[in-house]
Amino acid sequence: SNIFFRPIEKINAVIESYPKGIAGFKRYLEIMDTEPEIADAPYAKDVDAVKGEIRYEGVSFSYDEGRDILKGINLRIYAGETVAFVGPSGAGKTTICSLLPRFYEVTGGRITIDGIDIRDMKLQSLRKHIGIVQQDVFLFSGTIRENIAYGDLSASEEQIWEAARRASLEDIIRSLPNGMDTVIGERGVKLSGGQKQRLSIARMFLKNPPILILDEATSALDTETEALIQQSLSELSEGRTTLVIAHRLTTIKNADRIIVVNKEGIAEQGNHQELITSGGIYSRLHEAQYSS
Numbered sequence: 302s303n304i305f306f307r308p309i310e311k312i313n314a315v316i317e318s319y320p321k322g323i324a325g326f327k328r329y330l331e332i333m334d335t336e337p338e339i340a341d342a343p344y345a346k347d348v349d350a351v352k353g354e355i356r357y358e359g360v361s362f363s364y365d366e367g368r369d370i371l372k373g374i375n376l377r378i379y380a381g382e383t384v385a386f387v388g389p390s391g392a393g394k395t396t397i398c399s400l401l402p403r404f405y406e407v408t409g410g411r412i413t414i415d416g417i418d419i420r421d422m423k424l425q426s427l428r429k430h431i432g433i434v435q436q437d438v439f440l441f442s443g444t445i446r447e448n449i450a451y452g453d454l455s456a457s458e459e460q461i462w463e464a465a466r467r468a469s470l471e472d473i474i475r476s477l478p479n480g481m482d483t484v485i486g487e488r489g490v491k492l493s494g495g496q497k498q499r500l501s502i503a504r505m506f507l508k509n510p511p512i513l514i515l516d517e518a519t520s521a522l523d524t525e526t527e528a529l530i531q532q533s534l535s536e537l538s539e540g541r542t543t544l545v546i547a548h549r550l551t552t553i554k555n556a557d558r559i560i561v562v563n564k565e566g567i568a569e570q571g572n573h574q575e576l577i578t579s580g581g582i583y584s585r586l587h588e589a590q591y592s593s
């Protein structure tokens with residue numbers, strides 16, 4: 302086997318089991334010397350396939366004792382549904398999503414997938430079903446092929462190209478001198494922000510998880526790149542339960558449901574039109590942010 306993959310598998314394993322939040326994905330070197338992963342409960346099960354219905358039942362959470370970030374959140378997300386979390390900075394959108402792959406443990410209540418408490422699943426089994434796409438994607442020094450496959454030794458050349466194509470990355474790869482074999486990262490070709498995002502999307506097409514967490518980019522991309530990425534993301538979320546920490550109006554407008562989060566919890570929910578019509582927080586937020 303390819304020796305190059307061995308450190309990747311290690312890093313991958315550490316990242317997949319890293320208990321300290323989505324932010325932790327950004328700096329894998331720091332990950333290497335943090336505490337070991339949450340132990341599986343002795344009765345924890347392997348869960349092979351899930352449809353992806355998610356429920357938060359009275360979920361409370363605090364990072365530090367005495368300061369509750371979430372207080373009894375109730376939420377039901379249907380299999381295949383796309384929900385967009387919106388609300389002021391610090392309201393807890395990222396926190397809500399971080400609890401699902403168990404980067405943090407709930408301090409009260411429970412989260413279920415297809416009715417199964419996520420603490421009753423083996424951590425590896427749980428995270429196999431959840432894909433994360435984010436702006437600051439973790440790339441390692443290696444070829445584009447290796448970065449798309451991300452430690453998946455069973456991925457065929459055809460599957461890797463298919464993932465690249467669906468992520469609108471094919472033309473870019475073909476234009477590089479060494480194609481799929483182009484080395485990226487510290488010692489190789491530097492990818493732009495938009496290219497990195499597409500690479501992370503390609504990874505997810507390959508991983509093919511039933512549940513997606515999309516931590517949407519806040520940085521500006523050119524209009525064409527933006528449109529390509531939006532297109533790939535909407536294709537990616539097709540048929541998957543998708544939780545978006547949303548910043549872009551198009552994403553929010555296209556979501557099946559918008560969930561407005563504020564310091565008090567979930568303030569209101571509905572689709573764009575419903576929330577505009579009802580004239581609550583969302584409509585004011587929308588007015589303030591997007592109207593000129």
Ligand code: ATP
Pocket residue numbers: 322364365370388389390391392393394395396397546
């Ligand atoms: P943004 O839109 O700015 O990303 P958000 O709605 O996603 O905000 P969170 O990142 O979930 O909000 O943060 C919710 C609260 O939890 C904030 O008060 C934040 O300061 C706090 N918080 C977030 N991460 C940690 C952490 N690792 N340790 C302690 N407090 C944290």
